[in-house]
Amino acid sequence: MWYLPENARGVGTASDQFRKTAETAPAGQADYCTCIEVYGRYFDASEPASEQTFITTYRLFLGGNNKTDYNLLRNHTYTVNTTLRGRNEMDTSIDCAPNPTDRIEITPIVNVSYGVTPSVGVQSAGKAQSGSGIESAGIFPGTKAPADGSTVLDMYFARADAPSGAYGAYGTTALKASRAAGTGAVAMTFSPVQYYLPNGKKTKMVGWYPQANSFTGGVVSWTFDGTQDIMTSAVSQEGSTTVPMPAFTFNHKTAQLQFFLYAEDTKAQTVWGKVESIAVTAQRNTCTFSVSSAESTGQVTFTGDADKTFTVAGASGVLPVVGRNNALQFGQAMMIEPQDEGYQLHITVKTATKGTVTTIVSAQAYPVGSVTRLMLKFPNGDVTVEPEILVNGWTDSNQEVEMG
Numbered sequence: 539m540w541y542l543p544e545n546a547r548g549v550g551t552a553s554d555q556f557r558k559t560a561e562t563a564p565a566g567q568a569d570y571c572t573c574i575e576v577y578g579r580y581f582d583a584s585e586p587a588s589e590q591t592f593i594t595t596y597r598l599f600l601g602g603n604n605k606t607d608y609n610l611l612r613n614h615t616y617t618v619n620t621t622l623r624g625r626n627e628m629d630t631s632i633d634c635a636p637n638p639t640d641r642i643e644i645t646p647i648v649n650v651s652y653g654v655t656p657s658v659g660v661q662s663a664g665k666a667q668s669g670s671g672i673e674s675a676g677i678f679p680g681t682k683a684p685a686d687g688s689t690v691l692d693m694y695f696a697r698a699d700a701p702s703g704a705y706g707a708y709g710t711t712a713l714k715a716s717r718a719a720g721t722g723a724v725a726m727t728f729s730p731v732q733y734y735l736p737n738g739k740k741t742k743m744v745g746w747y748p749q750a751n752s753f754t755g756g757v758v759s760w761t762f763d764g765t766q767d768i769m770t771s772a773v774s775q776e777g778s779t780t781v782p783m784p785a786f787t788f789n790h791k792t793a794q795l796q797f798f799l800y801a802e803d804t805k806a807q808t809v810w811g812k813v814e815s816i817a818v819t820a821q822r823n824t825c826t827f828s829v830s831s832a833e834s835t836g837q838v839t840f841t842g843d844a845d846k847t848f849t850v851a852g853a854s855g856v857l858p859v860v861g862r863n864n865a866l867q868f869g870q871a872m873m874i875e876p877q878d879e880g881y882q883l884h885i886t887v888k889t890a891t892k893g894t895v896t897t898i899v900s901a902q903a904y905p906v907g908s909v910t911r912l913m914l915k916f917p918n919g920d921v922t923v924e925p926e927i928l929v930n931g932w933t934d935s936n937q938e939v940e941m942g
Contacts, residue, residue, distance in 0.1 A: 690719050
C-alpha cells in the first residue's frame with residue numbers, strides 16, 4: 539500500500555491498455571504522470587537452450603482506468619491488479635533488452651597467409667617439349683596472393699553450439715563476417731552480430747572464403763573459373779564467455795599460376811605480335827568443403843570432369859617486351875586445382891600474328907597453396923620449349939624449381 543499526493547494530469551489518447559504510455563499521455567504531461575515500474579531480469583522459457591535473460595521494465599501508468607485516465611485524485615483508493623505474462627513486443631508499456639552480462643560478442647582474430655618473396659636457390663628439374671615455338675623460362679619475385687589483406691575481406695562461417703555439454707550439428711546458415719584491412723592477425727565482426735552462449739557454454743566455428751554458390755547439408759560448394767582464391771580455416775575454433783576463440787588461420791586451397799611474357803628480340807616481337815589471350819585447359823571447376831568432416835584440416839574436394847578451360851583475366855593485346863629481365867605479368871593470377879607430381883599443364887596462347895598455339899609444360903606438381911610463375915619466352919623461330927618454373931609458397935615455406 540502506498541500513500542501518494544494528488545496528481546491529476548487529465549485524459550490521454552491510448553486505444554487500449556497496451557498503449558497507455560508516456561507517448562499517449564495528455565499533451566505536455568508525459569513527464570509528470572504517476573506510474574509504477576516493475577524492473578527485473580526476464581528468462582524466455584520458450585528458448586531454454588539459449589539461457590538468455592532480458593533486462594525488462596514493466597511501466598504501469600495509474601489513473602481512473604487502465605486505458606486513458608491519468609488522474610490520481612485525493613481521498614480515492616486505486617487498486618491495481620497486474621499479471622505479468624511475458625515480454626510482448628507489441629505492448630509499448632514494456633521495455634526489454636538483452637542482458638549485456640549474458641551476451642558477449644564473438645569477434646575472433648583472423649590470420650590470412652599471403653605471398654612472400656621467394657628464397658634463393660635453384661635446382662634443375664628437366665625439360666618440356668612442344669612444337670609451339672613458345673619458350674617458357676625465368677623466375678620473378680613474389681607478389682601478394684589474390685586475396686589482398688589491404689582491403690576488407692568478407693568471410694563466411696558455420697556455427698555449432700554446446701548448450702548441454704555436447705555439440706549439436708552445425709547451423710544451416712552461412713554467417714557473414716568482415717575482416718578489417720591489414721596483413722597478419724586482424725579482428726573481424728559478424729553481421730548480424732554473433733554472441734557466445736551464456737554461463738561459459740561453448741561455441742565452435744569453421745570458416746571459408748569467398749562466398750559459396752551454395753551451403754546445403756553442411757557442404758559448401760563453389761563453381762569457379764580460375765579467378766577465385768578459395769580459402770578455408772585450418773581448423774575449427776571454439777570459445778565461450780570465459781575463454782574467447784583463438785585466432786583463425788585461413789589457408790589457400792588452390793594452386794596459383796602467374797604468366798609473364800618476354801620476347802627474345804625485336805624480330806620476335808614482329809614474328810608473334812601481341813598476345814591476345816592465355817588459357818589453361820583440362821581443368822575441373824567444382825570445389826566442395828564439408829564443415830563437419832573437414833573441420834580439423836580445412837580440406838576441400840575437387841569434383842567433376844576435367845574438361846573446362848580457364849582463361850587469364852584482366853589482359854588482352856599485350857606485346858611481349860624484349861628481355862627476360864623486363865618480363866611483365868600478363869593479366870591476373872589464375873587459380874587451379876592442386877596437382878601431384880607427374881601432372882602436365884596444357885596452355886594455349888593466342889597471338890595476333892601466329893594465332894593459337896599450345897604449350898605442354900613438363901610433368902611436375904602444383905602443390906596446394908603454391909604459386910607457379912610461368913615465364914613465356916617468344917623466340918624469333920620455332921624452337922624447343924624449355925620452361926623455367928618457380929614454385930613459391932603463399933606461406934613462409936618456399937621452394938624454387940628451374941627447368942632447362
